[in-house]
């Protein structure tokens with residue numbers, strides 16, 4: 001997991017960024033999957049100045065770094081936010097979600113679902129691990145056993161009937177499957193299964209602010225929040241460049257990436273908040289969450 005800095009070349013031009021830089025760079029997390037690229041692309045292109053020190057990692061790594069105090073603002077798995085809501089505030093209008101099919105949260109299975117007894121769960125995920133339990137146990141009425149494994153589909157399916165993969169690992173494995181590398185293996189899209197079960201979108205990740213950072217540096221929070229929105233706007237108005245960058249990062253056919261960028265949503269409006277609370281209630285019923293937390297959103301407290 002590399003530490004990198006993105007000090008915009010023209011930092012000095014932006015007085016508020018300059019002020020923030022003097023406080024020390026914001027320690028920002030970056031999920032090393034395509035789903036986060038549209039949020040950061042503008043900043044990465046140096047179009048928008050943001051004095052930050054960036055740590056890239058898979059969700060479980062960012063979850064851990066945030067909880068041990070090493071990151072100020074970062075996307076984390078929504079279930080981890082639920083478990084530690086007292087330690088953070090949510091950045092408004094930002095999430096990693098999908099309204100139904102998501103394409104990158106996949107349960108690969110080599111026997112029909114009713115015969116699945118043993119499930120390998122990627123060590124990269126937290127939210128989708130719980131979502132898998134909700135779909136298999138509460139939706140399909142199964143009682144499988146689970147093992148955690150690194151995201152390697154061959155190894156996972158050698159030791160289990162089904163395998164949960166997320167993010168680019170899932171996109172790449174599914175591409176290989178569609179090209180015939182895994183004969184007899186099917187893929188259940190858990191976003192689609194969740195929508196079938198609840199009629200709702202699914203919120204996989206949220207951007208959290210460390211409570212102490214929010215207290216110490218409210219101007220930093222405003223700036224980062226605003227620039228992440230501007231960066232997103234840049235991404236969608238420079239769609240071709242965004243797609244080219246995505247293709248440079250991952251060897252996936254263009255239609256697959258285009259489809260994925262249509263499915264992934266970064267909004268967090270009322271319907272998505274309701275969906276998140278529904279997910280939390282199911283997680284609570286399974287003993288995965290001690291209590292359903294209140295959603296504390298930056299700028300909305302005390303309303």
Ligand SMILES: C=C(O[C@@H]1C=C(C(=O)O)C=C[C@H]1O)C(=O)O
Pocket residue numbers: 031033035059076077078096097102104105124125126127128129166167168204205
């Ligand atoms: C849609 C996705 O959302 C994510 C799933 C996460 C999880 O399962 O814990 C965490 C962050 C996101 O990367 C994905 O990775 O495919």
